[in-house]
Amino acid sequence: MPALVSTSSIWLDGALVPWDAATIHVLSHGLHYGYAVFEGIRLHRTAKGPAAFRLTEHLERFADSAKIYRLPLAYDVPTLERAVGDLARATRLEEGYIRPIAFTGYGEMGLDPTGSRTQVAVAMWPWGAYLGEAGVKKGVRATVSSWTRIDSRSLPPQAKCSANYANAILAKLEAKSGGYDEAILLNTAGLVSEGPGENIFRVRNGILSTPPASAGILRGITRDTVLTLAADEQIPTQRTAIAREELFTADELFYAGTAAGITPIREIDGRPIGSGDFAVTRRLQALYDKAVRGQIPQHEDWLSYLT
Ligand SMILES: Cc1ncc(COP(=O)(O)O)c(C=O)c1O
Incomplete structure (x- = not known):
């Protein structure tokens, strides 16, 4: 540890x-x-x-x-x-x-x-990438959790309240005990919500999609950053419902969050994702790395210099 x-x-x-x-x-x-x-x-x-x-x-x-x-x-x-x-x-x-x-x-x-x-x-x-540097490079193995993501009628998911993370911890520990790196939670409607501490993105036929705020997610700031960077690159984006089976048929999938950065998902429940080249994910990772270091002039206002 x-x-x-x-x-x-x-x-x-x-x-x-x-x-x-x-x-x-x-x-x-x-x-x-x-x-x-x-x-x-x-x-x-x-x-x-x-x-x-x-x-x-x-x-x-x-x-x-x-x-x-x-x-x-x-x-x-x-x-x-x-x-x-x-x-x-x-x-x-x-x-x-x-x-x-x-x-x-x-x-x-x-x-x-x-x-x-x-x-x-x-x-x-000091804290490195949450799912590990190897995960950022090679991708992680994920599983769809048996635990359902919290919902607005019980614990409001758009608040980062500590109690909400008991749900995330159940999913995380279940994934780890099954030999996976990370979990993906479905919401009360059975649709894809997010990871325990990361939003999720899918690429299929060149279109980048992510579940909407109403899917029981935290409105991630990395999610917003990724959507903005993709729009800058003319990559079509959608905030849309994603069904569980659409995870398996994705060309690319990745987690996005402050702690995890942009981490590709290379396999879900034993099914390899796409061809494994993660071309769009790699492009977005490179842009994100530049953005957080103030190397994209039109987004330098995202940085607060602390000297
Ligand atoms: C449940 C959950 N979803 C998504 C995210 C990603 O949000 P952000 O990109 O703002 O860090 C986090 C991290 O704060 C989280 O805890």
């Missing part, structure tokens, strides 16, 4: 504290009931210093997640942007992952969260 590589500091409730001092009480409300919202953002080394990718959009989604779950956030988006900048300068990290989290702290021990203060933390640390 690889250990988490620590940095010097963590931003906790408005101040930078040493990494080891960023601790909370075991009776923190959010720990017991999953009442927390979080984000995942990437920091990349660029010619102009370290830059966070689409920072404002991520922090706006963080605020939206809190609003959906009625979790009071004491810090607005500009304050959190400054916190990320202060932390990047303190840790001197140039490439890695940024994790803002808001959760109910130590207060009362019942389901009602209103007696517990909301705490906010931002951490950053």
